[in-house]
Amino acid sequence: MNPSEIATELPWLWSGLAAYALATFVAIWGVAPRHHVGHGTAGNINIDTRQHERLVLGLLLAALVFLTIAIAQRWVRIGHGPWISLFELLMSQLLSLGVIFTLAYWRLPGLRASAVIALPILWVLGTWVLMLDPKASHFPATYYNEWKWVHVFLGKVYLALLLLGVALSGVMIMRRFKRTAVFFTRMPPDATLDKIAWRFMMLALVFDSLMLIAGAVWAQDAWGRYWSWDALETSAFLTWLALALGLHLRLTYRIPAWISGLMIIGIFVLAFTTYFGMPYLSPSAHKGMV
Amino acid sequence: MIRMIRAVASLKVTLVGIIMLSVGAALSYDNRIDSTAWVIVVPLAFLSVNLLAAIFTNPRINKQPGLLVFHISLLGIVILAAIGRLTYLDAHVEIVQTQPFDPRSMMEEYRGPFHAGSLEKVQFIQGPYTVDYEPGMQRGLTFSEVFLPDAQGNSVSKIVGDDRPLILEGYRFYTTFNKGFTVLLTWIPDQGAPETGTVNMPSYPLFDYKQANSWTPTGGEEIKFWLQLQTGMDPEAKWRLDGRNVSGVLVVTQDKHRVELNPGDTLSVKGGQLRYEKLLTWMGYKIYYNPTIKWLFFVSMLSVLGMSWHYWKKMASKPWPDGVKDPEVKSDKSNMQGKTV
Ligand code: HEM
Numbered sequence: 338m339n340p341s342e343i344a345t346e347l348p349w350l351w352s353g354l355a356a357y358a359l360a361t362f363v364a365i366w367g368v369a370p371r372h373h374v375g376h377g378t379a380g381n382i383n384i385d386t387r388q389h390e391r392l393v394l395g396l397l398l399a400a401l402v403f404l405t406i407a408i409a410q411r412w413v414r415i416g417h418g419p420w421i422s423l424f425e426l427l428m429s430q431l432l433s434l435g436v437i438f439t440l441a442y443w444r445l446p447g448l449r450a451s452a453v454i455a456l457p458i459l460w461v462l463g464t465w466v467l468m469l470d471p472k473a474s475h476f477p478a479t480y481y482n483e484w485k486w487v488h489v490f491l492g493k494v495y496l497a498l499l500l501l502g503v504a505l506s507g508v509m510i511m512r513r514f515k516r517t518a519v520f521f522t523r524m525p526p527d528a529t530l531d532k533i534a535w536r537f538m539m540l541a542l543v544f545d546s547l548m549l550i551a552g553a554v555w556a557q558d559a560w561g562r563y564w565s566w567d568a569l570e571t572s573a574f575l576t577w578l579a580l581a582l583g584l585h586l587r588l589t590y591r592i593p594a595w596i597s598g599l600m601i602i603g604i605f606v607l608a609f610t611t612y613f614g615m616p617y618l619s620p621s622a623h624k625g626m627v
Numbered sequence: 628m629i630r631m632i633r634a635v636a637s638l639k640v641t642l643v644g645i646i647m648l649s650v651g652a653a654l655s656y657d658n659r660i661d662s663t664a665w666v667i668v669v670p671l672a673f674l675s676v677n678l679l680a681a682i683f684t685n686p687r688i689n690k691q692p693g694l695l696v697f698h699i700s701l702l703g704i705v706i707l708a709a710i711g712r713l714t715y716l717d718a719h720v721e722i723v724q725t726q727p728f729d730p731r732s733m734m735e736e737y738r739g740p741f742h743a744g745s746l747e748k749v750q751f752i753q754g755p756y757t758v759d760y761e762p763g764m765q766r767g768l769t770f771s772e773v774f775l776p777d778a779q780g781n782s783v784s785k786i787v788g789d790d791r792p793l794i795l796e797g798y799r800f801y802t803t804f805n806k807g808f809t810v811l812l813t814w815i816p817d818q819g820a821p822e823t824g825t826v827n828m829p830s831y832p833l834f835d836y837k838q839a840n841s842w843t844p845t846g847g848e849e850i851k852f853w854l855q856l857q858t859g860m861d862p863e864a865k866w867r868l869d870g871r872n873v874s875g876v877l878v879v880t881q882d883k884h885r886v887e888l889n890p891g892d893t894l895s896v897k898g899g900q901l902r903y904e905k906l907l908t909w910m911g912y913k914i915y916y917n918p919t920i921k922w923l924f925f926v927s928m929l930s931v932l933g934m935s936w937h938y939w940k941k942m943a944s945k946p947w948p949d950g951v952k953d954p955e956v957k958s959d960k961s962n963m964q965g966k967t968v
Pocket of ligand 1: 585
């Protein structure tokens with residue numbers, strides 16, 4: 338076997354995923370309701386909220402370092418960045434979603450409990466990537482274009498902003514149920530969460546629009562047309578429209594927080610399938626892939 | 628009158644319009660140029676009227692400069708896209724090495740009813756090309772040399788390929804996967820003047836296994852042949868397709884006899900002689916012309932600037948409500964039950 342065919346990035350990827358998994362457990366455990374609350378004991382373990390949050394932050398940072406090394410390893414091994422195969426896209430999203438989520442977790446302490454929702458979503462990606470073959474992908478001729486960087490970067494920020502919105506949406510929805518509401522007693526009221534969630538959506542729209550523009554410039558260079566309603570483009574446009582619809586709905590009607598949350602989740606699901614579904618569902622998605 | 632415009636400008640109409648456009652987009656999913664454009668045009672027209680009315684009557688939109696810039700740019704994008712559809716040209720062409728681009732040989736041509744470019748001014752001569760392949764026949768970079776006339780009438784070489792199109796008079800020429808070999812043939816009839824012509828063989832390496840074609844010279848009979856190529860192709864390794872390093876033997880079947888011709892060889896057939904002059908290549912280009920693309924870029928960037936400005940003004944003074952950056956601020960326990968405020 339050719340040494341370059343040995344997927345040396347895998348141990349780093351596994352370590353990153355393990356760190357995410359631990360962070361998820363600590364985050365859930367940290368906000369889980371306890372019978373003896375306060376500076377006392379929760380079971381036998383002496384831990385207060387601040388401490389578990391620091392632990393989550395540390396684990397997230399460790400995960401980011403491991404994932405960065407994994408991507409770098411693979412980049413060196415196959416000679417190009419994580420742009421092409423689903424394995425690579427998931428790996429790099431695990432990093433970029435993680436980076437932006439970690440920043441938010443660090444800077445916005447009031448929203449930290451929403452990690453209980455965001456981190457399991459990262460785990461969906463994590464489980465998926467584990468099922469894929471890490472074999473080297475082919476780098477198409479049209480991927481040398483500089484606009485690729487712009488397009489991909491903007492897309493990553495966009496998806497991460499949606500993820501932050503989804504985390505808050507999950508909180509607004511789980512607060513409808515007594516059993517799950519208790520996880521989020523330390524978070525601001527729904528009205529505030531709703532406002533913040535839609536601010537993330539507004540920023541997401543800015544980045545989404547820029548991503549579409551950069552993508553169109555790249556498509557014009559790469560395939561000689563800026564827009565042709567291929568599967569990926571259509572799906573991305575529908576997501577953009579869904580964002581516009583959501584923002585306008587809120588301008589027109591008073592929307593209860595949990596419905597607002599469902600809307601955001603709907604937008605995220607659309608964006609998610611655009612990202613990870615379309616290129617693989619439709620044979621004609623972005624022709625440059627072949 | 629004003630009341631009617633207000634009704635047309637309603638944000639509820641916008642919601643209907645956005646849903647209509649979503650349905651239109653979903654119907655256009657994966658579409659080609661042949662499916663109807665009306666599913667997009669009608670919702671866009673509907674939204675444009677709605678937006679125009681809102682711009683005139685709704686202070687929520689026309690008193691907020693960022694938002695105004697954003698929505699006007701949206702209209703601008705729609706108008707530019709429409710102009711693009713009316714003036715564009717989309718076509719393919721195969722150009723043989725050593726020969727000039729000839730607009731008459733364009734294929735699969737679509738053009739808007741008001742297309743008015745100066746295609747006749749587009750002048751260049753096709754040179755040789757190379758295409759790199761990775762193991763597994765994965766196509767890599769294409770380098771296609773073209774010769775352009777400069778002001779003094781000299782020819783200047785330029786390399787294009789993949790995402791680096793040749794742009795002349797606003798027409799963009801993109802190399803494609805569709806390319807191959809050409810045989811230059813001369814027909815010397817028993818009576819009359821000789822005639823030289825080129826015959827493009829099927830796309831290579833796509834149709835590597837059927838490099839066959841035929842030629843019917845004026846006054847002669849159809850001559851069938853196939854081309855036996857030595858290109859160095861190796862599906863398992865890295866290799867470079869370069870017509871200059873390729874040899875091609877022309878195999879003509881005559882009365883069940885197989886005759887092999889090397890460049891320069893002549894074969895006597897019924898009515899005259901066929902000379903295989905030499906092996907050349909052809910490159911298939913996609914041609915695209917749309918005078919709006921630069922403007923579309925500027926206007927869509929302007930729309931994002933408008934939107935960003937609007938949001939900046941909205942958020943900059945107080946980006947985070949109480950309790951977000953400072954969790955110590957007491958939280959409202961009554962919300963635990965999910966009441967909305
Ligand atoms: C079709 C794509 C459209 C998109 C993507 C879009 C996007 C937006 C965005 C991002 C805002 C700012 C929302 C906010 O501040 O929360 C907005 C506001 C607004 N939009 Fe649109 N819009 C679109 C079409 C229209 C149309 C067709 C109309 C026509 C009535 C319209 C009317 C308005 C108005 C009146 C506001 C101001 C709301 C306010 O700040 O109070 N929009 N739109």
